Structure formats: C-alpha cells, structure tokens
C-alpha cells in the first residue's frame with residue numbers, strides 16, 4: 001500500500017516510484033509544458049505514456065483522474081498537507097509546481113500577477129486558437145469547402161503573434177526579464193505552429209522576429225530539449 005494505491009489510474013499505469021510525482025501525458029504542446037517544467041525544476045517524477053493511438057485518454061482509469069479526457073494530468077503523492085494531490089489542466093499544474101518549488105514565478109505580488117496574466121493569455125488564447133488553426137490547416141478541417149473558419153483562425157493566430165511580438169520587443173521573456181511558467185506554457189505552442197502544423201508561412205511568421213528570437217532561446221534550454229520528448233513515445 002502506498003499513497004497512490006487509492007487511485008484507479010495506478011491500476012493501468014502502476015507507479016514504480018510512488019514517492020515521486022506521477023505524470024500522465026504525451027509529448028504534445030500541452031503535454032510538454034509539464035514535462036519541461038518538471039525538468040526545469042528538477043523535481044523527481046515518473047512519466048507515463050497516455051497513447052491516443054489506443055484511446056488511453058478515454059479509459060476509465062484515465063477518466064478517474066481527468067473527466068475531461070485530456071492530457072496532461074499529474075498526481076503529487078506529497079501534495080498540500082502531505083496528502084496526495086491529483087491535478088489536470090496544464091495551466092493549473094504549472095502554477096502548482098511553480099508554487100511548490102518557488103521557481104519560475106516571482107514572489108512579488110505585482111510581478112506574480114504578470115506571470116499569471118500571460119499564462120491565462122496562453123490558456124485562453126494561444127492554445128485554443130493555434131489548435132483550431134492546426135485542425136483547419138493540417139488535419140481533417142483542411143478538406144472543408146468553406147474556408148472561412150480556417151481564415152478566422154489564421155487571422156486570430158496572426159493577431160496573437162503580433163501581441164506577443166510587441167511584448168517581446170521590449171521584454172526578454174513574456175512576463176518580463178525573467179523566464180517563467182508563462183514562457184513554458186506558450187513556446188511549445190509556437191514551436192508546434194511553425195513545426196508540426198507547418199503553418200509558419202501561412203501566418204507570416206517572419207513578421208514576428210521577437211517571437212522567433214525568444215522561441216530560439218527557449219528551445220536552446222537543455223531542460224526544454226529533454227522535456228520535449230517526455231514521455232517517450234512507445
């Protein structure tokens with residue numbers, strides 16, 4: 001018996017190190033936010049691959065942790081009050097890990113809310129809009145005759161890139177001069193937009209040089225390079 005034995009997800013993905021944070025994920029732009037954060041903080045953790053090929057995210061064990069059937073999700077066996085803490089939604093997980101370690105979020109309240117503001121900007125804007133653009137440009141949606149939805153998400157993605165470019169013209173990172181969870185939340189999505197989605201030309205990525213400069217600095221971080229491939233695909 002250990003703190004994880006009471007979680008059904010442990011039946012499908014048994015913990016070999018139940019004292020460590022358990023990560024249930026896949027290296028997608030939302031998934032790698034958490035593996036990058038775990039690599040950056042140095043917290044001990046155990047990754048488990050949730051394969052979409054076998055619809056693992058729809059299994060009763062996964063749904064018992066995240067009823068919204070989305071990766072990433074975690075269990076911290078040593079959460080607040082020493083009790084296990086299950087958590088889903090990448091933004092909530094990033095905030096939790098930042099508060100747990102005191103890393104990548106400032107203590108000063110005003111600076112702290114700057115970071116939270118840019119995390120929310122990613123969660124409510126960048127992720128959903130870029131994700132829709134990917135659907136209409138690269139996946140099933142590209143066959144749709146009506147091109148208006150695709151156009152809408154292209155325009156919205158360009159607009160968001162413009163907001164970030166302006167910000168990054170005056171700041172090294174999104175929330176200011178310090179690298180933070182706002183960057184960990186956002187740059188995997190920008191990398192995905194120009195990489196996997198092959199939408200760089202479509203959104204005129206060359207018009208956003210400050211975003212490109214920060215993306216380059218982000219992917220050059222060793223913890224980012226590691227986190228981008230965790231959990232390893234089977």
Ligand SMILES: N[C@@H](CCC(=O)N[C@@H](CS)C(=O)NCC(=O)O)C(=O)O
Pocket residue numbers: 028029030031057069070071072088089090091
């Ligand atoms: N708002 C969620 C979004 C998570 C999300 O969309 N995850 C995708 C992969 S990037 C997923 O699990 N999709 C599986 C499905 O929809 O069945 C978060 O940030 O954690």
